[in-house]
Amino acid sequence: MEAPAGAVDFVELAPENYVGSGGQWRRRLDAIRERYPVLTHGLSLSMGGEAPFDPSFLAAVAGFLRDVESPWHSDHLCWSSTEETHFHELLPIPFTRKNLERVVARVKHVQNMMPVRFAIENVSAYARHAEDEMSEAAFVREVVEQSGCALLLDVNNVFVNSQNFGGNAWSTLAELPLESVVQIHIAGFSREAPDLVIDTHGAAIDEGVYGLLTAALARTGPVPVLLERDHDIPAFEVLAAEIERIRAIGREVLG
Amino acid sequence: MSSFSRYLLSAVDEAAPFPRADVYRRLVRANLRTVIDNAFPVTRAILGDRWAALADSFLDAGGPSTPLYREVPGDLVAWAQVAEEPYADLLHYEWLELVAARHPADIDALPETQPRPRGADGRVGSGFAGHGTRPGSAPRPRGADGRVGSGFAGHGTRPGSAEAGCFVPNPTMQIAAYSRPVHTMSVDAPDPVPFPTPSVYLVWRRPRTDEVVFHRAGLVIGRALDLALSAARNGAPMTMTKVVIEVAREANMSPDVIYAALDTCADDIAVRDGIRR
Numbered sequence: 001m002e003a004p005a006g007a008v009d010f011v012e013l014a015p016e017n018y019v020g021s022g023g024q025w026r027r028r029l030d031a032i033r034e035r036y037p038v039l040t041h042g043l044s045l046s047m048g049g050e051a052p053f054d055p056s057f058l059a060a061v062a063g064f065l066r067d068v069e070s071p072w073h074s075d076h077l078c079w080s081s082t083e084e085t086h087f088h089e090l091l092p093i094p095f096t097r098k099n100l101e102r103v104v105a106r107v108k109h110v111q112n113m114m115p116v117r118f119a120i121e122n123v124s125a126y127a128r129h130a131e132d133e134m135s136e137a138a139f140v141r142e143v144v145e146q147s148g149c150a151l152l153l154d155v156n157n158v159f160v161n162s163q164n165f166g167g168n169a170w171s172t173l174a175e176l177p178l179e180s181v182v183q184i185h186i187a188g189f190s191r192e193a194p195d196l197v198i199d200t201h202g203a204a205i206d207e208g209v210y211g212l213l214t215a216a217l218a219r220t221g222p223v224p225v226l227l228e229r230d231h232d233i234p235a236f237e238v239l240a241a242e243i244e245r246i247r248a249i250g251r252e253v254l255g
Numbered sequence: 256m257s258s259f260s261r262y263l264l265s266a267v268d269e270a271a272p273f274p275r276a277d278v279y280r281r282l283v284r285a286n287l288r289t290v291i292d293n294a295f296p297v298t299r300a301i302l303g304d305r306w307a308a309l310a311d312s313f314l315d316a317g318g319p320s321t322p323l324y325r326e327v328p329g330d331l332v333a334w335a336q337v338a339e340e341p342y343a344d345l346l347h348y349e350w351l352e353l354v355a356a357r358h359p360a361d362i363d364a365l366p367e368t369q370p371r372p373r374g375a376d377g378r379v380g381s382g383f384a385g386h387g388t389r390p391g392s393a394p395r396p397r398g399a400d401g402r403v404g405s406g407f408a409g410h411g412t413r414p415g416s417a418e419a420g421c422f423v424p425n426p427t428m429q430i431a432a433y434s435r436p437v438h439t440m441s442v443d444a445p446d447p448v449p450f451p452t453p454s455v456y457l458v459w460r461r462p463r464t465d466e467v468v469f470h471r472a473g474l475v476i477g478r479a480l481d482l483a484l485s486a487a488r489n490g491a492p493m494t495m496t497k498v499v500i501e502v503a504r505e506a507n508m509s510p511d512v513i514y515a516a517l518d519t520c521a522d523d524i525a526v527r528d529g530i531r532r
Contacts, residue, residue: 016323022359022427023465044322057322082260085318088290088327089263089283127275164275196278 007240010037012226015064015073016044029068038068039183039224041152042075044086045110047120048093048103049079058113066115072182074119074152075110077103077140094129095139100146107147119150119182124160124189124199136161137175144177151177153220154185155212156199156228163189163197169212178219186213186246187228202231205242210249217253225250264318266311287314287327294328295349298342301445309340328353348437348456351429352467355460358427362462362528421492422521422532424484428459430477438469455480461528468527475513476520478502480530495521495532 011032018029032038042061045053065073078090093099111118122140134142144151153176162169188203205227213225225246229239259272263283271277291310292299299306313334319327332350335343433456435449455477457470472480479502486493493501499517503510524530 017325019323020359021357022361023356023460025357026359026361027363043324054322081322082257084320085260085264086320086322086327087260087263087283088286088319088324089279091259091263091279126278127273130273196275198278198282 003236003240007236007243008036010039010224010226012039012041013068014043015040015061016042019060019064033068038070039226040065040068040070040073041121042073044080044088045075046080046086047075047077047106047110048099049081050102051081051083053106053109053113055113058110062114070116072117072119072150073114074121074150074183076123077120077143078123090123092123092125092127092129095132095134095136097133100134100139100142103143104146107143107149111147111149117150117182119152120144121152121154121185122157122176123154124157124164126164126196126198128165135172135175137172141175141177144180149180150182151180152183152185153178153181153216154187155216156185156187156189156205156209159206159209159212160189160197160199163191164195166195169208170215173212173215178216181216181220181223183223184213184216184220184225185228186210186225200231201228204238205245210245213246214249214253217250222250222254264314266315284314286324287318290324290327291331294331294353295346297349297440298345300442301342301345301440309335309342312338325357344433344435345437345440347431348433348458351431351456351458352469355427355429355458355467356465358429358460360426362425362427362460364462420494421487422483422495422498423487423492423530424457424480424524425459425461425529425531426484426487428457428480428484428529430481430484431456431458432474432477436471438471457524457529459529468529470520470524470527470529472520473516475502475506475508476517478505479513479517480524483530 013029013032018025021029044057045061061073076090077093079093080087080089080091093103107118107120120140120143122136125136140151143149155173158172158176159169161167162172186205186209187199187201188205188209189197190200190203191197217223217225227239227242227246233239259276262269262272262276263280265280268277268280271280288310291313292306302309310331313331316334316338319330321327321330328350332343332346335346340346432453433450434453436447436454437456439447453474455472455474457472457477457480458467459469460467479498482501483493483495483498486498495514495517499510499514502508503513506513521530521532525532
């Protein structure tokens, strides 16, 4: 919000952090909207979960999207709640045919409730389910193609998963439905072990992730790229340098 | 997912249901602890090492049911009350402050509070309608239209509106009764002497500054504010006279006595934007 003019092109907000909030939160939201276009990105829909959606919560999110005039709304391809508990974490879903059918139905339901196009985001994972019947990329592609939703591509998550499961990030990227991408996320991760990295949004972007961004933009064409940074936030100049590098990649790839 | 769900919240590091499930357990618990820890600085300081056990008990009991991360502390408060945790009252009070701070009501357009003029005897206010005005009191300031006071912007109070002349608490106001002075509790004073009878705490957010303030009152005055607040939230604000009559009927007390007490209390609250009349 205090960034120099031109340093930031847009801001992404989680509706969950603002719906039903007044005072300083409302004032902050108004100030952001005065200066920047706003994109929205949800945290709690539990698209891969089994618990029914809360209609009032969906309505609140939809109302927020209308208020801030977000061009689309995204949430994660994971589960995060049961009927009793919200875990507030992005938990992995088994990539099975049965789950695919349920997720597609849930995406269609959410899409019908939203005033703008809905997009799912591929998530970072630290474990895979023994009952998986297809790759993550194939599951994502099926969800997008069968539901008609858009994809929010997180290139850091693709990279993190390749580190954690030994796959090839570039192959995974090629398998994803990049023609449906409306937005890209990029961030840094933390390495906890040779075969375990955590998607912390708390470090500088890895060179390999920049490479994935370059490859992705060549396929998607011009889409907004969001730099995510939630922890260990450095001086703004450091973030501005990362944003400038992202822009440079965009100029290089897209002309 | 049920065994995994239980594993995620368990305070006991049981055998992971699948490889790397422990990573998720660590992330879930750390994330929930962050929002809980930040919401209750006083209770956490008082409990010290016992705080972790309280948080674990909440998670073991099922954890949060809200999809809003910021409202997880509210779920903890609800659990603590049912579980009759020793500091459930303080947890509740700390949560009320956050609820008032975040309340969605748009109160920033409120006019600056002007203290009511005081009479030569230093007293303010007027008497119960129909029961005369106390000698020595000064009339409350009136606008050009002859109305007394003004109301909350965005909540009526335009000339001729439903709130004109009514007794309207700040819409962010939270009301709760406690049996001990929760506002005094600290590491140095963790167990204050209980009140002889429960006290009502009125907690609200001031316009523009976002300062959250409180006022402590008796049960009858608390009931009056609660009645006025409910009426305003239901779109049918009450005059102070109606509030007094209703509370006097409920409490089987003299309207004069209640009016005098409410009038004094309301002045104290109004100075800090807690009420408009």
